[in-house]
Amino acid sequence: MNAPPMIKRISEASPRFKARMAGVFQLLEAITAACPGVFILGRLVVDGNAAATAANILGHERLFWLGFASLLIGVACHITWALLMYELLKPVNRSLSSLATFVMLVGCAIQALTSLFYLAPLLILQGGSSLSAFTAEQLQALALMFVKLNSYANDIYLVFFGFWCILIGYLIFRSTFLPRVLGVLLAISGLGWVTYLYPPLAYHLFMPYIAAASALGEIPLEFWLIVMGVNAQRWKEQAAAAAEWRS
Amino acid sequence: MSTPAVMEPISGASPCPGARITGVLYLLYFLTAILGELFLKGIVVDGDATATATNLLAHQSLFRLGLATGLIATALYIAVTALFYGLFKPVNRSISLLAAFFGLVACAITTFGSLFQLAPLVLLGGSQYLSVFNLQQLRALALMFLELNNQAANLYLVLFGFYDLLIGYLIFKSMFLPRFLGVLMALAGLGWLTFLSPPFANHLSPYNLVLGFLAELSLMLWLLVMGVNVQRWQQQASAVGEWHS
Numbered sequence: 001m002n003a004p005p006m007i008k009r010i011s012e013a014s015p016r017f018k019a020r021m022a023g024v025f026q027l028l029e030a031i032t033a034a035c036p037g038v039f040i041l042g043r044l045v046v047d048g049n050a051a052a053t054a055a056n057i058l059g060h061e062r063l064f065w066l067g068f069a070s071l072l073i074g075v076a077c078h079i080t081w082a083l084l085m086y087e088l089l090k091p092v093n094r095s096l097s098s099l100a101t102f103v104m105l106v107g108c109a110i111q112a113l114t115s116l117f118y119l120a121p122l123l124i125l126q127g128g129s130s131l132s133a134f135t136a137e138q139l140q141a142l143a144l145m146f147v148k149l150n151s152y153a154n155d156i157y158l159v160f161f162g163f164w165c166i167l168i169g170y171l172i173f174r175s176t177f178l179p180r181v182l183g184v185l186l187a188i189s190g191l192g193w194v195t196y197l198y199p200p201l202a203y204h205l206f207m208p209y210i211a212a213a214s215a216l217g218e219i220p221l222e223f224w225l226i227v228m229g230v231n232a233q234r235w236k237e238q239a240a241a242a243a244e245w246r247s
Numbered sequence: 248m249s250t251p252a253v254m255e256p257i258s259g260a261s262p263c264p265g266a267r268i269t270g271v272l273y274l275l276y277f278l279t280a281i282l283g284e285l286f287l288k289g290i291v292v293d294g295d296a297t298a299t300a301t302n303l304l305a306h307q308s309l310f311r312l313g314l315a316t317g318l319i320a321t322a323l324y325i326a327v328t329a330l331f332y333g334l335f336k337p338v339n340r341s342i343s344l345l346a347a348f349f350g351l352v353a354c355a356i357t358t359f360g361s362l363f364q365l366a367p368l369v370l371l372g373g374s375q376y377l378s379v380f381n382l383q384q385l386r387a388l389a390l391m392f393l394e395l396n397n398q399a400a401n402l403y404l405v406l407f408g409f410y411d412l413l414i415g416y417l418i419f420k421s422m423f424l425p426r427f428l429g430v431l432m433a434l435a436g437l438g439w440l441t442f443l444s445p446p447f448a449n450h451l452s453p454y455n456l457v458l459g460f461l462a463e464l465s466l467m468l469w470l471l472v473m474g475v476n477v478q479r480w481q482q483q484a485s486a487v488g489e490w491h492s
Contacts, residue, residue, distance in 0.1 A: 050376040099329040102351055106325055109355035113362065137379040144376055145369050152365040156318065156358060163322055197315040 015088065015177070015236070016229035022084035023225025025077045030218070033074030033111070036067030036118065037154070045147055050140035054125050057143065064122050071115040078108050082164070088230065089171040091239035100167035107160030114153040120146035158196040165190025165217065172221075177234040182221050189217025269330040270471030272323050277467060279320040286313030291393050296386040299393065300371055307368070317361055321354050328354070328410075334475070335417040337484035346413035353406035360399030366392035401445045408439030411462070418466075423479040428466050435462035 040063055044056040057064055082104040089097045121143035124131065131139060169187025172178045192210035195202040202210065286309050292298040303310055328350035335343040367389035370377065377385060415433030418424045438455035441448040448455060 048374065048376055050379075095329065095333050098332070099326055102325050102329045102347070103322065105351055106321070106355045106358060109352075110358050110362075113355075113359050117362070135379065141376050141379045145366075148369045148374075149362075149366055152369065153362045156362060156365075159318055160322070160358075197318060198311060200311070 014232060015239075016232045018084050018088055019225045019229040022081055022088060023222050023227075023229075025081040025084060026218070026222045026225065029074050029077035029081055030222070032070045032077060036070050037151075040064060040067040041118075041147060041150075045144070050137070050144040053144050053147070054121075054140040057121055058125055061122065068115060068119050071118060072112065075108050075112045075115075078111065079105070082108070085168055088235075089168065089175065091235065091242045092171045092175045094242070096167060097171055100164050100171070103160055103167065104164045107157055107164060110153070110157045110160060114150060114157060117146050117150035117153050120150075152199070155196040155199050155202070158193045158202075162190045162193030162196065165193060169217075176238050177231040179224070182224055185213075185217040186221055187217075189213040192217075265330075266334065266470045266474040269327060269334065270467055270469075270474070272326045272330065273463075273467040274471060276320055276323040276327060277464070279316050279323060283313050283316035283320055286310070286316060291390075294390075296383070296390040299390050300367075300386040303367055303389070304371055310368075314361055314364055318358065321357050324357075325351065325354050331414060334480075335414070335421065337480065337487045338417045338421045340487070342413055342417060346410055346417065349406055349410040349413065353403045353410060356399060356403040356406060360396045360403065363392045363396040363399065401442045401448070404439045404442040404448075408436045408442065410436070411439060411459070412436030421480075422483050423476040424469070428462075428469055431462040431465055435459040 040060075044053065044060055044064070046052040046056065082101055086097050086101040089100075124139055124143045124146065127139065134142070166187045167190075169183045169185070169190055172183030172186060173180050175183070189210075192205070192213040195205055195210065290299070290302045290306055290310055290313075292302065328347050331350075332343050332347040335346070370385050370389045370392070380388070411432050413436075415429045415431070415436055417429070418432060419426050419429030421429075435458050438451075438458040441451055441455050
């Protein structure tokens with residue numbers, strides 16, 4: 001395999017460094033993707049009250065745009081995180097780790113498209129004369145409807161994220177260079193997210209089960225990756241074994 | 248790599264990604280996709296907002312079940328895409344990757360379409376704040392979102408058309424699958440490409456749909472029952488390996 005030198009250099013970066021970066025991007029993704037929903041929509045949206053919600057959104061326009069930017073940065077971090085996990089877990093099982101990455105890429109596309117629903121309320125409320133066929137109350141109601149739709153759309157993204165967590169959890173479990181318990185915990189949190197296939201069930205289970213499973217599955221992994229990285233010696237052994245098996 | 252591949256079947260190349268498992272996942276995709284359609288069938292009445300709304304409210308769990316099954320079908324198709332990529336890499340690495348990218352974007356658009364199917368659940372959910380619209384308006388809006396999903400279907404069918412065309416080419420060029428399957432898949436791809444112009448596609452319906460269905464069904468059954476010729480696959484894979492190193 002005569003890979004171009006640039007690619008060779010990247011793919012030969014130390015596995016510990018890749019692991020640390022994976023942890024960093026996981027953390028960045030968690031912050032940038034969750035903040036708009038929790039802190040911006042959570043603060044501005046008054047449940048069931050379209051007029052108050054509209055006033056809040058229009059009163060915090062800059063914050064709202066900031067949330068949109070944050071969502072998109074979150075998608076970029078997520079793609080990077082998924083790619084780093086692919087590189088890291090490739091020696092365990094190449095096909096399964098590329099399957100996981102494919103699943104996550106579709107998930108990231110949904111995550112990016114969902115941000116359109118996040119933005120829709122602002123566009124509707126600022127529509128001006130082009131939307132004057134609707135009354136102000138109707139526009140406010142439509143805006144609130146898109147806020148709801150944004151959270152429903154996010155549920156679909158969570159399903160794909162759940163499948164990814166299960167696959168990655170399995171790969172971590174089978175790896176020799178990361179603690180098995182991290183894989184088990186991640187797979188359990190993945191199962192939790194997959195319940196979003198039937199959202200009424202997931203809403204019922206969210207507090208405390210899914211929330212707890214997700215905290216237990218993702219936070220320890222994040223910190224393990226950042227602080228400990230991977231066992232570089234064992235990683236190289238498994239990678240060499242995989243290469244031998246192939247060539 | 249001077250040892251003949253036949254003498255060293257395993258070390259000649261990466262292990263052949265299981266054709267059987269691909270067939271099984273393909274079969275499961277077929278079943279879930281059809282099941283999902285069956286769940287949703289009859290709920291959406293074309294052009295009739297009132298009947299659609301009534302059906303949807305009366306069969307809300309069935310509707311949600313249909314959406315969930317559709318998502319599982321998409322996830323299975325992603326798995327099939329990933330396995331096909333591995334299977335056809337020895338034939339032509341770049342085209343196999345290109346096909347996989349088309350497949351992935353098609354899956355993303357399929358899922359994006361299902362986002363529109365969620366809107367009726369919000370619109371018809373009976374929230375107080377929506378009472379500024381009258382019932383007819385809400386129902387019309389709900390139907391509009393469902394129709395948007397149909398438009399999204401025209402988009403992803405085109406992408407699946409490119410995908411099938413490329414897979415057809417790869418099968419044709421491969422030494423481990425019969426050529427007629429490649430021809431069938433390429434024809435199916437052309438069938439889906441008619442959705443570039445939805446009126447033209449509707450004009451040709453159901454022939455283009457039957458073509459696509461038959462081609463994918465034969466490929467699925469072949470993988471399930473016959474698998475691939477593993478020895479030939481390994482020959483082709485080691486030939487590529489030699490070329491690469």
